[in-house]
Amino acid sequence: MRAYVLQVTQATLALLLAPGLVGLIRWMKARLQNRRGAPMWQPYAELRKLFQKEVIVSSNASWVFRAAPFLVFSSTVAVTLLVPILAVPLPFDRVGDLLVVVYLLLLGTFFLALAGLDVGSPFGGMGASREMTVAALAEPAIALAIFALALSAGSTNLGQIVARTLAHPGTALSPGHLLAFGALFVVTLAETGRLPIDNPATHLELTMIHEAMVLEYSGRYLALIEWAAATKLLIFFSLLGNLFIPWGVAVALTPATVAIAVFSLLAKFIVLAGTVAVLETRIAKLRLFRVPELLSVSFLLGLLAVTSSFLLR
């Protein structure tokens, strides 16, 4: 019974931390660019404001436009129930593995793209087309990263992967794991719409992909979508953190280990957020037709990960 409670707390914790994580990245980028930047909890304020605002829906839109925010949000929350953020042997672990996680996120993107098309504006169409292209090209890289992890762990089940890496610390430093980490990191940038692929901070139609799809949303719908995007970022960070550097993830469900797990989680988030912030200040956005080259780099990393784990088996 305690496991189920922990599962739910883990999900609520993820939801609560997500906007903060985005705020943290923005704050760090501001500091790096010698700006004071908005405080870390700024996203929370934005969400609260949006939930109070009235929703304006385009006359062209159909029920798909209205249903999309709820679908995106609930699929992302479902993923937080599956991913090992704090502890490992959780009851919902049997419900879905890494493949289910990837495809649930694809479900969210699918409906978001449809909503973008539904309003009939060129921005929505452009955003949907580019988002689906990037999502499609990212798929092989994720698949290979999963294959590499599954090879060393013997299963695609998240819990088993974390447990196996904890049991055999040597595999964490094996070239397979490192290359898979690299591949998954590039994919994270692509999936969550971070800089080299998509610029989260702009509304310029040339550079925005994720923003273009949600241009028409307002009020509580926009809040839900922003929150879901933030949670998606958190999910990818926790995947990067816990699957590849699993130390700190609670194995026994005692208050002490859970506390350690929370602190190690926060530490990993800060490190990852820092790297992303530095990365986003250093490099400029890639032209859309250069993005496949970046994704083929990550595909190559994945392939090397798999071959190396094959040869070393």
Add this chain to the structure above:
Amino acid sequence: MTPEHLLLAVVFSYGTGALAAIVVGGAVGRGLVAGCALLAALSGVMLGVICLGAEHAPTVSAPFLPLTSFSLRIDGLSAFFLILIGIVGAAVSVYGFGYSAAYEGRYSLRLLGAMLNILLLSLSVQVMADNALTFLVAWEAMSLSAYLMVLTEHDRPGTLRAAHWYIAITHASFAALVGMFLLLSAGDLTTSFSAMRSALLTPGVRNAAFVLALLGFGAKAGIVPLHVWLPMAHPVAPSHVSALMSGVVIKMGIYGLVRVTIDLLVGGPSWWGGLVLGIGTVSALLGVLYALMEHDLKRLLAFHSVENIGIIFIGLGAGLLFQSYGLMTLATLSVVGGLYHTLNHACFKGLLFLGAGSVLHATGTRNMEELGGLVKRMPRTAFFFLVGACAISALPPLNGFASEWLVFQALLGGSAIPQAEVALIMPIAVAMLALTSGLAAACFVKAFGITFLAIPRTPVAERAHESPVSMQAGMLTLAVACVALGLAPFVIVPLLESSLAGLNGFTATTVVFTPALPLQVPGTFGQMSAPLLAVGLAVLLTLVPLALRILGADQRLRVGDTWGCGRIGQTPRMQYTATAFAEPLRRIFAELYRPTRDLSIDFHPASKYFVQSIEYRSEIHPWFERVLYGGLVLVIRTTARWVRRLQGGSLHLYLLYMALAFLVLLTVARWWR
């Protein structure tokens, strides 16, 4: 109800359906056709369900065919395919009742109705055939009835050419099958399957038989080099026929391949599995890539059939590969994954074609660039099409995801293969499969988005109306089937598994099913519970709006204009089109597509700087179609032109041929011995 009674019921009601179609015309005729077909399809499903688990496979034989005799045997594999035919057949016949009403005056409804019943009958007989002659007769009857139905709208441009390509490639595959079966029967005159199973064949003959089977069944299934007829024939056929063809008829290629390679040839060397896996991967990728570029709704769906057949071939290929290495658990898993995807594809592809059919029925056009905004005018068809689109893009709660997940697990199991260089195929196949499913999702966002959402682009789309009830009923059955199959893999997989148990080498209990809901694949990799996932999503979908209401989020909602950078009017031309949607991918995969571009600008007579009109045309012709088929046709036509010159008209030439033949044979006879 013993199997024999059910079998009689199936054959009898299809027969009466065909007869009724010819005898009775008009609405009553259509009603009878649909009724009989529905009754027969349902009894087919019951027959399948009964025989799926049965220990002994019931056999029926009748002294019909002259040379060998007409014998049927319903083992597990046939039972599974009977169910598949029944489900899609039922939906299509109900849908057909409403859809063919539009053909009343223009085309011969009698032929269409009769051929529909004969097609379904030959499909059912085909999967139960127990000797080569029955199989071949049913195969050709199936191809012929499908061909005649493709020809219903014969006055439209392109129908004759498409039908000709269809029957040409189908007959070539038929010739390959005749050769294969005779190679397999190796002298046994009854050509019965049981004799083939025990026949001792040299490896050379087995390989030849396998290659012929791959060619014959592959051409019918529509794998890449032989798929050319599929995007031509399916769009021109009436929609319920293309649903049946895409859903069931191309699956006969899958059934045949499984029956021959796994049952009759009892597995083979590992290059068999490798070849099938390779072909599957290439078909999946090329299928979806060419589907992306289509803006004819039914051609897009036809290319997707090629993609999904590729995925099924990946499952079968992995199964064969594992069988050759003796890893029976993985072999069963992958073949079960392939067959499960066959059933799923039959359902959601059938649903999508029926949806496209009602769009065609309502607007009269298949071109996505002329549609749009249909979700408000045809809400139920739109919903069904959306269910189909989510299923084919393998989104979690639906059936596409369940079978694709199984195929992924099978491929991930590839690491168990001892030889490293062979095991390396698996990750590449995984990557290609993932890319395919990603592109499929993109393609169906385009298909659903451009066709159904936003503003209607032409007055025709403006005046669209919801399709009649019978068509919706057809779509509803298949949609329910998709959702049910998606939610209950833990029921479907053991049934599939027992259908394979009959084939030697496949043990019965490899995929363990704990009473708990999750689908477990012990000893290998994954665990997933589709029902729990669906329940979770449903709970969240109700909880979130409730929470918003309770926590006092603002509930007001106002309808306004779409943001157009300050412009006042919102014209349909400002929307994204299908070609525009696919433009990024066309540019990325330009080397494959090699799009031809021609731009014609006629300038204003006054000066070079003013333009009267610009016409931009860009076409994509699959290059291998030009190379492979263009080459073949060229070779045949040049030989034909050369042979034609023999009959040149001059009597002296004719006499010269005769004299030369005479002299040559005289020398041969004189110095023969």
Add this chain to the structure above:
Amino acid sequence: MGTFAVLLGPPLLAALLAGVVNPYRRFVGWANGLLSLLSVAAAVTLWRHVVAGQVLTSGSREFLRADALSTLLTLCVSVVAALAAWLGPGMGDDDGYDGAQARRFRIFGNLFAVTMLFAVTSNNLGFMWIAIEATTITSAMLIPLHVTKASVEASWKYILIGSIGIALAFGGTVLGYFDFVNLVGRHDEALNWTTLMASAPHLHPQVIQLAFIFILIGYGTKAGLAPMHTWLPDAHSEAPAALSAMMSGVLLAVALYAVIRWKIVVDAAIGTEFTNHLLIGMGLLSLIVAGFSLVIQRNYKRMLAYSSVEHTGLMCVGLALGPLGTFASMLHLLNHTVAKSMMFFLAGRVLHRYRTTEIAAVSGLLATMPWTGGLFAVGMLAVMGLPPFGLFMSEFALFRAGFVAGRPWLMGLVLALLTVAFVSIIGHLNRMLYGASAGGVPVGERPAWPLLPLGVCLTTLVVLGITLPTPLQTLLDRIVEVIGQ
């Protein structure tokens, strides 16, 4: 002796009647039709006798003899002759032929039938040759029924190539007789097939091989085997439909019968290897030439002619594949006769309505003449060897025999050639059946009753496709015994 009289008598009588009644009147046609039924009845009685195991002979010196092989051929000839009698010129009122032409058809058509019947029942190989030469003469008279540039050209080519071929066949008969004379000495029954068979094992190999070459080239010309097939497309595209039906349906079969008679003798003398190689070579050549000539074809009657060359080639290949192959090729002979004669009659009706043999000019056939068009389409599917019909069964039996006889590559090649032919024919068929019906072509089936016998032909094809009736099975087994001797 009675059955032979009833077999050969009626056509002679009909020819005499047509000759006597100078201004042609329609009762001659009806009489001819009824008389032809008599010879069909005689053929059936022969069949019953053979099934019961007796071989009927006539006269003291076994002048006429009807064993299983001859009975099958008599059956085919009498049935097609009956069809030609009922559906030929001079029955309806406006079937495009005036009185004189109808009278000429009735005279020479019946003579043509008699000579063919005489050829297949005569025991004496010399008389067989005379009869087949007579068939050439009588059928040549009928080709230019409508005197046009094309029909004159076709008839001249037919008579010249045919006569030269037949002369060579006479050379073969002489050489066979020479071989026999050197062995046994001269006496009158020397050329009887039974006596020849009795002394066949001791015949001189070199001479009998030479004789068989003469026979194969000679009778091969009449059978339309490549490269001597060149007269066939011209003759069929110009001859009246009834004559083309008789020629394509049965004359080719009768010539093949003659080749088989001599093949049995040669096989008894030097074993089957020599003749099999020759037959496979000629058969394959016919398949190749006919298959590729069908690809670019603009005339539907020539298309049917080339299809006959193709099927004759297939029968030749079948004959060389051992007893199973012979069984299949004889069944194929029967199926092909029924199917091809039906097709030519239908082609005749289409020509009569559309006035042109160009495939491109005939469009919307299903719209203008639904029943003829339907029968034409289904018949064409039967000729191409699709399942529900008999031709598929015989072709499948043939392929099975090929694989059993250990010649998979040959069967593969034959399958490929048949597919090329199928694909081209179905293309031409589509162009004729569908599309807008040509302007000015009256719709409807004016003389509808001829469709009845053609429908009967189609049902026989379907029956032969579904089951093999036991009397036919025993007849074919007896033939395999005769040929396998």
Add this chain to the structure above:
Amino acid sequence: MDGMFSQLSVLGSSLVLIFGLILLWRRGVTAYIAAFRWQSIVLALVTAIVAYFAADHELYWVAGALLLLKGVVIPGLLKRMERRFPAERELDPYVNTATSLVVAGLLVLFGYAITRPLVALSQLPTRAGMPLAMGLVLVSLFVVISRKKALTQVVGFLMLENGLALLAILGTYGIPLIVELGVFLDVLMGFLVMQIFIYQIHETFESIDVEQLNHLRH
């Protein structure tokens, strides 16, 4: 005795062959008809010789019929036809005279090679003439192929018949009488039909040049 018989028969058959070769050498149709007439007469003579030496009375009937049919009737009809189409000379056949003579020579040699087993097998004194008969068959086949005029082709065909009849007589002292009569009847009927067609060709094409008969193609 046999010596005289075989020498006479060989002389006769070589004469028959020589008349055949005239077709290749001369141009006018009248020459062809004369050659055919004399060839038939010599053939009848050879038959009579064989009948005399083999003391076979039936052969006398055959010789008489041969003389009547091929010596008198058919040449007469040919003459009548030739008068109807006077302008028809064999101007430029496909193969000029020199090459056709060389080809004829080669064909006769080929005939010799082919009939060697026949000669070896046969015990009859007349066996030496058989290669010449086979040579005539091949040469007349060549004539039919290389000449353009329909009339010449008919004469070539008749010579082919003569060659085969000669072969039958030399090889087997003639085939049984009934069959022989049937053969004569067929040859006559065949010739009559050809005659009718030649008149028809002349009517529709205004000339009996076979080269223009090439409308039916493919």
